[in-house]
Amino acid sequence: MQKQVLAIHDLSCVGRCSLTVALPVLSAAGLHVSALPTALLSTHTGEFTGYTYLDLTQEMSRIYGHFQTLPLRFDGLYSGFLGCWEQLTLVQEVFAHYRHADTLLLVDPVMADQGRLYATYTEALARDMGRLCHQADIIVPNLTEAAILLEESYHARPSFSQVESMLRRLCCRYGCRQAVITGIVRDDLLGAAAYDADHDTMFFHGCPPLEQVFYGTGDVLASALLAGLMRGRSLAQATSLAVDFTYQSMLHTLENGLPLRYGVAFEQALPMLVRALDTTPVL
Numbered sequence: 001m002q003k004q005v006l007a008i009h010d011l012s013c014v015g016r017c018s019l020t021v022a023l024p025v026l027s028a029a030g031l032h033v034s035a036l037p038t039a040l041l042s043t044h045t046g047e048f049t050g051y052t053y054l055d056l057t058q059e060m061s062r063i064y065g066h067f068q069t070l071p072l073r074f075d076g077l078y079s080g081f082l083g084c085w086e087q088l089t090l091v092q093e094v095f096a097h098y099r100h101a102d103t104l105l106l107v108d109p110v111m112a113d114q115g116r117l118y119a120t121y122t123e124a125l126a127r128d129m130g131r132l133c134h135q136a137d138i139i140v141p142n143l144t145e146a147a148i149l150l151e152e153s154y155h156a157r158p159s160f161s162q163v164e165s166m167l168r169r170l171c172c173r174y175g176c177r178q179a180v181i182t183g184i185v186r187d188d189l190l191g192a193a194a195y196d197a198d199h200d201t202m203f204f205h206g207c208p209p210l211e212q213v214f215y216g217t218g219d220v221l222a223s224a225l226l227a228g229l230m231r232g233r234s235l236a237q238a239t240s241l242a243v244d245f246t247y248q249s250m251l252h253t254l255e256n257g258l259p260l261r262y263g264v265a266f267e268q269a270l271p272m273l274v275r276a277l278d279t280t281p282v283l
């Protein structure tokens with residue numbers, strides 16, 4: 001049976017991120033993906049000015065109302081960028097409604113990067129993002145978001161033992177089984193660190209760091225991670241795959257020469273993701 005995922009993110013029309021990344025990546029992985037858009041923007045909010053912003057909270061309630069009249073069943077629930085604080089309650093309700101024993105609930109607590117909150121995010125929304133993490137099986141913050149969730153100050157280059165401690169405390173505090181922190185440097189490699197609380201196992205996978213600042217890589221990585229997990233891969237396998245896919249997307253972006261604010265060329269790395277999903281054994 002084809003698995004179904006509900007992706008709850010904004011639609012930024014230009015500058016590949018959120019839904020314009022999540023939908024194609026999950027679809028390429030063979031998943032049936034539906035969307036619940038949180039906001040409509042002309043571009044994402046990093047390095048663009050003058051963008052339009054339409055909060056979709058009211059429309060989300062109407063869309064969810066219609067969903068409830070349909071026999072929908074989701075095997076994966078995936079949230080990211082939210083439009084405003086009021087949406088937290090609605091997304092919590094959607095999660096509670098569609099979660100069943102086998103659902104995988106992934107929360108990417110999108111709110112900040114490099115020590116700074118995103119332009120449209122309020123302190124209240126960031127403070128309460130933990131409410132969604134409490135419902136999650138797996139959370140995928142970057143280092144800034146992990147620090148906010150743990151109510152501690154942000155350090156750009158923590159030691160790996162500090163990262164391990166953050167992962168353990170995130171799982172303990174929010175009651176999730178797994179956590180992945182992105183943007184981790186270890187042994188001169190840049191990648192993601194993953195923790196499985198059920199087995200108390202830690203895992204890191206990285207690639208050579210690139211000096212440029214890319215956009216939308218968190219969404220590329222989290223979407224590929226979810227794709228791997230939904231296709232039955234272990235946390236370690238899915239993390240490696242997601243890091244490699246993100247790295248390949250960044251390399252293709254540099255080949256293309258388009259300004260980096262337009263997001264990464266994940267489209268050109270999709271064949272690699274699909275091949276890996278078709279050939280990596282399900283352990």
Ligand code: PXL
Binds near residue numbers: 216
């Ligand atoms: O990739 C995270 C993200 C998602 N959506 C919007 C953003 C950002 C990051 O800047 O601005 C609208």
